[in-house]
Amino acid sequence: MAKPVIAITGPNKGAFGPRLLVAWAVRFYGGRPLQLRPGDEQAQHEYDGVVITGGHDVEPVLYATEPEVEPKYDSARDAFEMKIIKDALKRNLPLLGICRGAQLLNVACGGTLFQQLHLHRKKTSNRWTIFPLKTLYKADTEEASDSLLLSITGSDPSKINSLHNQGIDKIGDNLIVTGRDADDIVQAIEAPAIPFVLGVQWHPEFLIYMKSQRAFFKAVVKNAVNN
Secondary structure (H helix, E strand, O other): OOOOEEEEEOOOOOOHHHHHHHHHHHHHOOOEEEEEOOOHHHOOOOOOEEEEOOOOEOOHHHHOOOOOOOOOEOHHHHHHHHHHHHHHHHHOOOEEEEOHHHHHHHHHOOOOEEOOHHHHOOOOOOOOEEEEEEEEEEOOOOOOOOOHHHHHHOOOOEEEEEOOOOEEOOOOOOOEEEEEOOOOOEEEEEOOOOOOEEEEOOOHHHHOOOHHHHHHHHHHHHHHHHO
16 A cells, blocks of 8 residues: 655745654654645645644734734745645645644634734743643533544643744634633634544644654544545
8 A cells, every 4th residue: 555645834944843853753654745835836746634834923914914013924835835725625635734734724714813822821831842831621512522632632631832923813614623721722723524634733743752742643644544
């Protein structure tokens, strides 16, 4: 059986470390990583699953609002990854969005973002860290009772890291919230009508020494095989 090809998106410059870690995890679980960047959408690439990695903030114009902070956007990457996300949703491909990938998934489905997340924190730190110093709480709702997040990590609170300025505000169409932190900030979203669509606000690729975090990449590869 051929190895499933997992597209890993990223910017034209930088983000080498996170993309390398994601590629390692994909290979570890039997997939074949395909690195894609803005401009690559012009070529014909075949893939069986998608990982949208983290990076710059999502440009506010995509969710019809004005910027509140000094811009640090990558319009070319936004446009490229929006196409990849919409294609994956249309074809029911397994999709994992990491940090800005989760945010862009939400925007692609008609949702909005908080641009200055520190204004919404009262119980948790604004400090960026690759270490698992924050706590993820799984949603205790009927719609999230059989979520992907629960199937991957179990029902107990999980330790996660935090490396983001923005966060999810209004939830996009056909998405549900399956995880939050102590400040009730959205940490995980899913599209229950599609077999595997999951956005996580933290960076599991920096936590692949933890079996529970490697499991996200294992799930992408597994679902790509079964797709």
